[in-house]
Amino acid sequence: MGYNTEDYIRVRDEFSKKYLLARQRAEERTQHIHALIPEVFEIDRVLSGTGMDIMKVITSGEKNTDAAIAKLEARNNALIEKRNAYLAANGFPTDYTDVHYDCEKCGDTGYVDTVMCDCMKKALVKAGFESSGLGALIGKQTFDNFSLEYYEVANNRKRNAERLVEMLKQFAESFNDESYANFLITGTSGLGKTHLSSAVAEKVIERGYDVLYVSAISLISDFEENRFGSGMGSGKAHDVRRYYEADLLIIDDLGTEISNKFTQSCIYEVINTRINNRKSTIINTNLNSTEIKSVYSERIASRILGEYMPALLVGVDIRRQKSTGNKVN
Ligand SMILES: Nc1ncnc2c1ncn2[C@@H]1O[C@H](COP(=O)(O)OP(=O)(O)OP(=O)(O)O)[C@@H](O)[C@H]1O
Ligand SMILES: [Mg+2]
Ligand SMILES: [Zn+2]
Structure with a gap:
């Protein structure tokens, strides 16, 4: 491929801006929800500690770790259901705090694994037309x-x-x-x-x-x-x-x-x-x-x-x- 180097750099920069903006917007929406619905804030606090909870299970010497982890999973599912209910009750869609990328396939990174995503190819063609x-x-x-x-x-x-x-x-x-x-x-x-x-x-x-x-x-x-x-x-x-x-x-x-x-x-x-x-x-x-x-x-x-x-x-x-x-x- 012979994409024009300047076009490539410009498109790549646009993608990283887009990626960061999508994440920043999601963070802003999350903070808004946390301020508005304290119960969701509390649920998110528990959910975000899941990694630590799993570590604790593994290092505790507990024999049946699978069962303990399954229990955590069930707890989380119940919390997510509750969270969704809180959001819905306040008039928000359940994916309100998710990151919304322009391209769900590559998450606006331009690549799926190491292969360039079609959306980035398209952007490069458009840039190629322009230049x-x-x-x-x-x-x-x-x-x-x-x-x-x-x-x-x-x-x-x-x-x-x-x-x-x-x-x-x-x-x-x-x-x-x-x-x-x-x-x-x-x-x-x-x-x-x-x-x-x-x-x-x-x-x-x-x-x-x-x-x-x-x-x-x-x-x-x-x-x-x-x-x-x-x-x-x-x-x-x-x-x-x-x-x-x-x-x-x-x-x-x-x-x-x-x-x-x-x-x-x-x-x-x-x-x-x-x-x-x-x-x-x-x-x-x-x-x-x-x-x-x-x-x-x-x-x-x-x-x-x-x-x-x-x-x-x-x-x-x-x-x-x-x-x-x-x-x-
Ligand atoms: N075969 C064709 N079918 C349809 N439209 C054509 C065709 N050839 C030329 N045209 C149209 O006629 C116009 C003149 O064509 P073009 O500009 O390509 O000519 P040119 O050979 O480059 O002329 P010049 O030497 O004056 O630059 C353009 O609007 C072009 O779209
Ligand atoms: Mg001509
Ligand atoms: Zn893509």
Whole structure:
């Protein structure tokens, strides 16, 4: 599992706060009841001494310890019944002073024995969505609402799109520690590049992996901030590290950033390091391969064109098809 470390620490802290709060609330309710019903206070005093009572039985030299312990048990059961009756008579539910956890399975610790509880996994997925950079896109642009109807049947455009979706779906739905694939999704505006990559992101995050989505422009500005900005303590250094370390990085709109030595070296570093570390990357761009070769240094172009699976979407702007209601087929 590649949960983002900062997300994990944040979620773990939230869980321990939740756990302590649940216990504190129960303690407050107990004190309230003790102040209100002295008989319950007295019963609880006796019940809480049970451990000591058992010790006394064991160390007393008494022969039939089982019988003595059974007697204590019967005493306790009777006391609990009495306690319940007192609570009910005063209008309280019998579990009023119990600790109420959000998750009864793990008692808000996040773990059942040493296995992470589903509730914590869920919280980590939610945190993963929030820290993915996808913002409002997450959960909106999915494989389920990606339709092939917008691609022309003619010239195999629909068939091509279908193949691409299948390939990305397969990649996303089987993502694991060994996964390594790079995709270069190209095509003109409004053909579903961003839509498909957020669909992939959602699935991969749900599988417990760290996904980072960023536009090329934002990636560059994070590097600028890191290099030339306020520096230490600005908090940006972490963001840059994540470009190298995320299990899946999605760079959207490559080619819209300004091109100079600095921006090219940032892109080279990210792409090259990720290839060397076998970390998957998806790049979306409106540039075709000739344009990629002319915009980027040979070192970048040869990596993008050589190490990435090319995936071309061809068609008519789906934004426009949707807004005008004129579908291609
Ligand atoms: N196959 C599809 N089925 C349904 N909706 C789609 C499909 N492809 C794209 N859309 C929708 O059309 C709009 C444009 O798609 P998207 O943003 O993915 O295009 P893009 O290729 O990233 O374009 P750009 O190059 O301008 O960034 C979005 O609202 C998206 O949800
Ligand atoms: Mg886009
Ligand atoms: Zn749980």
